Amino acid sequence: MxxxxxxxxxxxxxxxxxxxxxxxxxxxxxxxxxxxxxxxxxxxxxxxxxxxxxxxxxxxxxxxxxxxxxxxxxxxxxxxxxxxxxxxxxxxxxxxxxxxxxxxxxxxxxxxxxxxxxxxxxxxxxxxxxxxxxxxxxxxxxxxxxxxxxxxxxxxxxxxxxxxxxxxxxxxxxxxxxxxxxxxxxxxxxxxxxxxEPPGPKKPAKKQTWWSLPLGLLLVIVAGLVGLLSFRTFQEGPVTPTRPVVPPALAAHDAGTDAATTVEAVDASTDAAESADASVADSDDASTSDASADAADASTDDDDDADASIATSHAGADDHSKVVVTIGPAAGGADPEGPNTKAGPHRRHDQPEARTWRVTTGADRVARTEQRPHRFDVWLATGKSFEGVRVEWEDAAGKWHVH
Structure with missing residues (x-):
């Protein structure tokens, strides 16, 4: 209709x-x-x-x-x-x-x-x-x-x-x-x-989600951790799986706390009585001439150590002539001057800026070490290899480096 x-x-x-x-x-x-x-x-x-x-x-x-x-x-x-x-x-x-x-x-x-x-x-x-x-x-x-x-x-x-x-x-x-x-x-x-809204173009407002702030904080934290790890890796050097970082098992400055470690600090400038007191391997009342002879033997290890001189004064760690001998666990209680402590593989480490040295991994294979401020010699037990043995040196600022 x-x-x-x-x-x-x-x-x-x-x-x-x-x-x-x-x-x-x-x-x-x-x-x-x-x-x-x-x-x-x-x-x-x-x-x-x-x-x-x-x-x-x-x-x-x-x-x-x-x-x-x-x-x-x-x-x-x-x-x-x-x-x-x-x-x-x-x-x-x-x-x-x-x-x-x-x-x-x-x-x-x-x-x-x-x-x-x-x-x-x-x-x-x-x-x-x-x-x-x-x-x-x-x-x-x-x-x-x-x-x-x-x-x-x-x-x-x-x-x-x-x-x-x-x-x-x-x-x-x-x-x-x-x-x-x-x-x-x-x-x-x-x-x-x-x-x-008034006439004319206008940009839409951005919506704020509740998870935006926590996500931003998480990203900042992750970035900080990555930066810290990168800085530490740059300072300490790369660490391979075969050489993990572990607490030091064998360090020259801790040798006095190990019952199986004998430290020989031989000072040739002292008189015969002081030489006899410094020799820990000799328990007899040896004569002044015998103690001096033992000290002389300790400084003539093998061909690699023939040029090492023994100081006659108790100088600090910067004294290039002082030798610290450490008997490791692999020696099995052998005589420090016996042939068993130098019968295995030998490696020599040199670093002009080093003040002291230590073995951080593989210490159970070490039979003997000899430490000088700028040089470190390591002997392993017979049949052992240096694979996994880690040596570090300390600079004047007290920072440790992998050698």
Whole structure:
């Protein structure tokens, strides 16, 4: 059913220089009127423009209220929720509906003959015509500030009806959220975004996640540890799997605490009595000449040690002539001057900046060591190899280095 009327009755307001009815597509979006505004058609009849409204399947409000009172009341509350949503958008400054604010009016309910609101039994929704227009005669219209007065007499604005209508209006949105959460979220945020943002481009705000700060701190800590390990590796040199760093097992300066270690400090400049006291390998009351002979034997180990001179004074560790002899665990309690302590493999270490030396790994294979500040000789037990034996030297600053 199409109902016609001449343009001398309801006259649409102008927006952008055209009748507001021509802009219905901008107002019937899901976030505004959601298709509740009826769209008129204009045709020429007898030389006169006639506005027509397609009312097929629609029932005038008064008639529908008499047939389906509860359904119509809920439909009116449903339309009131839509009106409230649009009215809120119209109240926003610099919003998308600024140019519609004064032109967008709503008509009264009307009578059965001049109905402006129609009920659709198939969808249980109300639709409106003659919106945004000036009525004929003395009829009044409602601006967005007074849209709540339209259905006040039918109880559409009661709390229970509004709650039920709000749930009904939100149901399609919930279904959209389930099927396409991103699109639904954009649709929900669109009115608020347009209402709060001024015209012109604006960069979206970055979202701060709760794990950003802990992650940043963790990255800083890891970077610090990596830097510390790199610095220590650069200072101490690389460590291979076959030569692990372990607490020193054999060091010359700790030799006095090992019961199996005998240290010979021979000083040739002292008299015969002092030489006899310094010889720990001789337990007899040897004569001065015998003690001097033992000390001389200790300084002539093999061909590699033939050039070693023995000091005659108790000088410090910087004295290049002082020799410290240490008998290792692999000697098996052998005589310090016996052939067993030098029968195995021999290795000589030289470092001009060394003050003292030590064996940190593989000490169980060492039979004998002789230490000078700038030189360190190591003998292993017979049948042993230097694989895994680690020797370190200490500089004047007290720092140890792998040799």
């Amino acid at each position: 199409t109902q016609g009327e001449t343009n001398e009755s309801w006259r649409p307001h102008l927006v952008r220089g055209v009748p507001i009815w021509q802009l219905t597509v901008e107002l019937n979006t899901p976030d505004l009127f959601a298709g509740r505004l009826l769209v008129p058609s204009v045709a020429e009849h007898d030389g006169e423009d006639v506005t027509g409204w397609d009312l097929e399947g629609l029932v005038p409000f008064a008639e529908a209220k008499a047939k389906w009172p509860s359904e119509v009341q809920l439909a009116a509350a449903d339309l009131q929720v839509v009106f409230d949503r649009v009215a809120k958008a119209l109240l926003q400054d610099s919003g998308p509906l600024d140019e519609f604010r004064s032109a967008l009016t709503m008509p009264p309910i009307g009578t059965a003959e001049t109905a402006n609101y129609f009920y659709a039994p198939s969808t249980k929704k109300l639709f409106v015509r003659h919106w945004g227009a000036t009525p004929p005669g003395d009829e009044s219209t409602f601006t967005h500030e007074s849209w709540r007065k339209i259905f006040r007499d039918v109880g559409a604005a009661s709390p229970s009806a509004m709650a039920m209508a709000a749930a009904k209006v939100d149901a399609p949105a919930e279904r959209r959220r389930e099927s396409d959460p991103d699109a639904a979220r954009e649709a929900d945020e669109a009115p608020e975004k347009h209402a709060s």
